[in-house]
Amino acid sequence: DGGITQSPKYLFRKEGQNVTLSCEQNLNHDAMYWYRQDPGQGLRLIYYSQIVNDFQKGDIAEGYSVSREKKESFPLTVTSAQKNPTAFYLCASRGLLSNEQFFGPGTRLTVL
Amino acid sequence: GNSVTQMEGPVTLSEEAFLTINCTYTATGYPSLFWYVQYPGEGLQLLLKATKADDKGSNKGFEATYRKETTSFHLEKGSVQVSDSAVYFCALYNSGGSNYKLTFGKGTLLTVNP
Secondary structure (H helix, E strand, O other), X not given: OOOEEEEOOEEEEOOOOOEEEEEEEOOOOOEEEEEEEOOOOOEEEEEEEEEOXXXXXXXXOOOEXXXXXXXXXXXXXXXXOOOOOOEEEEEEEEOOOOOOEEEXXXXXXXXX | OOEEEEOOOOXXXXXXXXXXXXXXXXXXXXXXEEEXXXXXXXXXXXXXXXXXXXXXXXXXXXXXXXXXXXXXXXXXXXXXXXXXXXXXXXXXXXXXXXXXXXXXOOOEEEEEEO
16 A cells, blocks of 8 residues: 555654654655644644755744655654644655645654 | 635534535635645545636535635535544645645634534
């Protein structure tokens, strides 16, 4: 089955620690995205990558970092510089000739 | 810039009621429009889409028509079921320049009671 996997589903961290969220896709998609979702708000774009070894900041990149060393993987690191990291994080991917994004199941991060 | 405005929820309906969730947008050019659905604790699933004016997207009994003259893409369903309870997001995709991202509305929570 082709799709996007995110792990873990729930993640707890202490304040001040960096944490990395995993996103893997086997859809052979070129573009990948990270979104943050907070209660009562829409999705806000953190980072996106349209090709391996290249990525761009989205609307709320401060306090986050990403890498894109492989086509199928786009991990997101939430650093200690992110002021309010507790949120639901969603990864998505898109084929080169498509305007449709496919989403993973999400990771709920709670910083204690 | 691009923006999407959708009706604020929550919306609570009885089973078999008619559903409308309003969505209007602001964008330059000719964006593609989408409705995504999010069930509790899950990611987003594409519900339907339309890529040009007057296109009608439909899926699972839901419909939405791309109205350029009113910049709208309202979601409708004739008879909702309890299993339709979820959050619905309207979104637009505008590939102008190098900005290949979706712009989302804030979401509308729908609860359908038996």
